[in-house]
Each structure stands twice: as C-alpha cells, then as structure tokens.
Amino acid sequence: MTRLRLAVQSKGRLSEGGMDLLKKCGLRFAYGRDRLHQRAENLPVDLMLVRDDDIPSFVASGACDYGIVGENVLLEKQKGGGKPADLEIALRLGFAKCTLKLAAPKEGEIRSIADLEGKTIATSYPDLTRDYLAERGITVDVVEMSGSVEVAPRLKIADAICDLVSSGATLEANGLEAFETVLVSEAVLIRRKGEGDAEIEAIADILKRRSEGVIASAQTKYILLNAPTDRLEAIKALLPGADAPTVASVAGRDDVVAVHAVCRERVFWETLEALKAEGARAILVLPIEKMLS
Ligand code: PRP
Ligand code: ZN
Numbered sequence: 191m192t193r194l195r196l197a198v199q200s201k202g203r204l205s206e207g208g209m210d211l212l213k214k215c216g217l218r219f220a221y222g223r224d225r226l227h228q229r230a231e232n233l234p235v236d237l238m239l240v241r242d243d244d245i246p247s248f249v250a251s252g253a254c255d256y257g258i259v260g261e262n263v264l265l266e267k268q269k270g271g272g273k274p275a276d277l278e279i280a281l282r283l284g285f286a287k288c289t290l291k292l293a294a295p296k297e298g299e300i301r302s303i304a305d306l307e308g309k310t311i312a313t314s315y316p317d318l319t320r321d322y323l324a325e326r327g328i329t330v331d332v333v334e335m336s337g338s339v340e341v342a343p344r345l346k347i348a349d350a351i352c353d354l355v356s357s358g359a360t361l362e363a364n365g366l367e368a369f370e371t372v373l374v375s376e377a378v379l380i381r382r383k384g385e386g387d388a389e390i391e392a393i394a395d396i397l398k399r400r401s402e403g404v405i406a407s408a409q410t411k412y413i414l415l416n417a418p419t420d421r422l423e424a425i426k427a428l429l430p431g432a433d434a435p436t437v438a439s440v441a442g443r444d445d446v447v448a449v450h451a452v453c454r455e456r457v458f459w460e461t462l463e464a465l466k467a468e469g470a471r472a473i474l475v476l477p478i479e480k481m482l483s
Contacts, residue, residue, distance in 0.1 A: 192389040193234040194397070197248050197257035200225065200239035203356075204377050207285040208258045212237075215400040234393055243267075246274040249380055255390050256397075258283065262290055262315065262354060262375040269317035276383050281398050283377040284405045290315060290375060291368040293361050294350040295343050303370050306330050306350060312342030313352035315372075322372045340364040403481045411457045412476040416440060417449050418469040425468050431455035446471075452478070 198208045217230045219237070228237040238254055245257040246264055250273035261282075267274040292311070294300035300309070303326060310331040313319045320332050333348050340360050342348040352372060355361060361368060379398070386394075413432070417425045426435055431454035438448045449470075457475050465473055 191234060192387070192393070193229075193236050194256060194390050194393040195236050195238055195254040196397075197238045197240055197245045197254040197259075199242040199245070199259070202242055203288070203354075204242060204258060204260055204286050205239075207283075207377060211258075211283060211285065211401060211404060214404040215397060233396065235397070246277055246380065249382060250274045250277055252382070255381065255386075256280065256394060257380045258377055259380055260286060260288075260375055261378045262288070262318070262373060264378060264380055265373065265375075266315045266318050269321060277380050278383045279378045280381045280394070281379040281401055283379060283401065284408065286375075286377040288354045288356040288375055289371050290318060290352060290373040291355045291361075292319075292350060292352050292370040292372060293355075293366040293368040296365050296367045298343075298349075300350050301369055303328055309349040310347075311350050311352055312339050312348035314339060315352060318372060319352040340366060399482075406454070407478045407481040409454070409456050410478050410481060411453050412478055413449075413451050413453055413457065414472075414474040414476070415449050415465060415470045416446050416472045419445055419447050421469045422447060422449070425449065425465060425470050426451075428461060428464050428468065429453055430457055430461055 199205045216232070217235060218232050219228045220231055226239055228239065230236070238248070240248060242259055242263050245259040246267040248254045249257040264277065268277065292303065299305060303323060306323060307328050310333055311319055312333045312335050314335055314337065316332045316334045320330070323330055333342065335342065339351045339353045341364065342351055343366065344364065351366065355368060379401070381394070413429060422437065426449070429435060429451045432451035435449050435451035440446045440448050462473055
C-alpha cells in the first residue's frame with residue numbers, strides 16, 4: 191500500500207511544533223527506538239526525521255513526498271537554484287514564526303542598510319542576505335556560518351549579522367540591535383510542483399484538511415457571556431471575528447440575554463475588559479478542540 195513519506199526536522203526550532211501538529215491531526219506513532227523513521231499507525235504516513243537544511247533537497251529529489259520546513263530554509267535553498275527551485279508551498283502552517291533580520295552592535299555606527307556598503311556580514315543565509323542587499327544596491331562581503339552567528343561581531347569576523355530572531359533574546363544577550371527585516375517566516379508544508387502520484391496526493395489532502403482545521407481552531411475561541419439586553423449591539427460589535435452570535439434568553443430575566451459566539455481572531459484581555467465595561471457579565475472563553483467546515 192502507498193504511504194506518504196513526510197520529512198520533518200529531527201531536532202530544532204520546528205521539530206516540536208511539527209510533531210505537535212501531526213498529533214493534533216490525529217496521527218499516532220508507535221513508540222519506537224528508531225529516531226530516523228517513524229510509522230504512523232492509523233494513516234499511511236511515514237515520517238523521516240532529518241536535519242532541516244536537508245528537507246528541501248530530500249523533497250526535491252523525490253526521497254520524500256512532502257516536508258515540513260521553515261520558509262527561511264526553503265527560500266535560501268531555492269535561491270541556490272537546482273532542484274529545490276521546483277518546490278512549492280502546499281500549506282502555511284502558522285507555527286515557528288520568526289524573522290530574518292540584519293543586526294549590528296548597539297553602540298556601533300551601523301544603523302541602516304546604507305551603512306552596510308562594503309561591510310562584512312555573517313549569516314547562515316548567504317543567498318537571501320546577498321540578494322536582499324543587492325536588490326537595494328548595496329554590495330557586501332558575506333561570511334557563511336552554520337551557527338552561533340551572533341558572536342561574529344565580537345570576534346571581529348563580521349561588522350553585522352543577518353540571523354533569525356524570534357524572542358530577540360539572543361540579539362539582546364550579545365549587545366546587538368536589529369535594524370532591518372529581510373524576511374518574515376513560518377513553518378510551511380512543501381511538495382514538488384506538478385501533478386504528483388494520485389494516491390500520495392489523496393493522503394496529502396487528508397493531512398492538509400486536518401492541518402487547516404488545527405490551525406484555524408488554535409486561534410478560534412468560543413465565547414459565552416451574559417449581556418444587558420439594551421447593550422447587546424455594542425457587545426456584539428466587540429466580539430473579534432464572530433460571524434453570527436447566538437442570542438438566547440436567560441430564564442426569569444428580560445433585562446439580560448446569553449450570547450454565544452465563535453470568535454475567529456485572537457481574544458485578548460483588552461477585549462474582555464471592553465466587554466465588561468459595556469456591561470457583559472459571566473464571560474467565559476473556551477478553547478475549540480476541532481473544527482471542520
Ligand atoms: C536561532 C538564531 C538565534 C536564535 C534566535 O538559532 O540563529 O541564535 O535562534 O532566537 P531568539 O530571538 O528567540 O533568541 P537556532 O535556534 O535556529 O539555532 P542555531 O543558531 O544553532 O542555528
Ligand atoms: Zn542561531
């Protein structure tokens with residue numbers, strides 16, 4: 191029987207989120223010793239646990255059918271030309287969000303990309319960095335490093351760096367300050383362009399549909415509250431991304447109604463405080479486990 195071979199990162203920034211997504215998609219894996227290969231028990235999917243740098247070329251060469259990889263890695267490999275150029279994003283996965291940024295020592299004179307002309311930049315993304323600056327008419331020397339890029343300015347290996355930033359803690363700890371965003375990235379599901387094997391694509395469709403449901407439900411919440419009848423319109427207007435809330439009567443009360451709504455946008459504390467200020471009471475925000483529409 192045909193099984194879809196899916197490449198995921200074995201360890202690093204995407205591995206936990208990737209496995210978490212697959213588990214939420216209902217995939218069960220036998221607890222095995224094999225760290226390279228895992229077989230789903232309840233869907234014809236085999237995981238190949240590999241280094242993220244290798245994922246684009248494994249999918250491009252046909253060793254794997256699909257892969258979960260950071261968009262940053264995908265785009266860097268695609269700039270390099272060759273087979274990864276034939277890859278496409280099948281689905282954006284909404285986790286492992288980060289940015290690729292240019293940064294330089296806080297106290298130094300580099301404050302914008304114009305200051306980079308003729309300077310040396312350390313990065314694990316040489317093609318993305320060089321192209322981004324070349325498109326803006328700036329020529330730099332690029333020193334490629336496979337990790338610990340943030341130490342390069344202190345070691346006088348480079349004047350500035352181009353590196354991934356998520357919390358910003360690494361830059362802060364190394365006395366660096368970002369001044370330009372080169373790329374905004376997240377985890378993506380990739381495949382080879384073109385038609386593909388029909389059976390593989392049928393399995394991929396199941397995975398994609400379930401992933402979409404997981405991604406949508408992650409930020410969707412179910413809100414329940416009691417609203418003063420005369421403030422109902424104002425309260426409905428405050429509910430983030432709710433299509434048509436259900437309004438029900440509250441037993442024994444005609445001054446208050448119960449409102450139930452599915453909110454498709456993040457619900458912040460500020461929203462709840464604004465609802466309360468309009469007179470809403472007994473506000474509950476519940477997670478939604480699964481969604482299929
Ligand atoms: C990235 C990046 C920084 C760090 C940034 O490294 O190169 O070192 O994460 O994250 P922060 O803004 O939350 O501090 P990664 O974890 O991918 O490992 P690597 O440096 O070994 O490539
Ligand atoms: Zn790093």
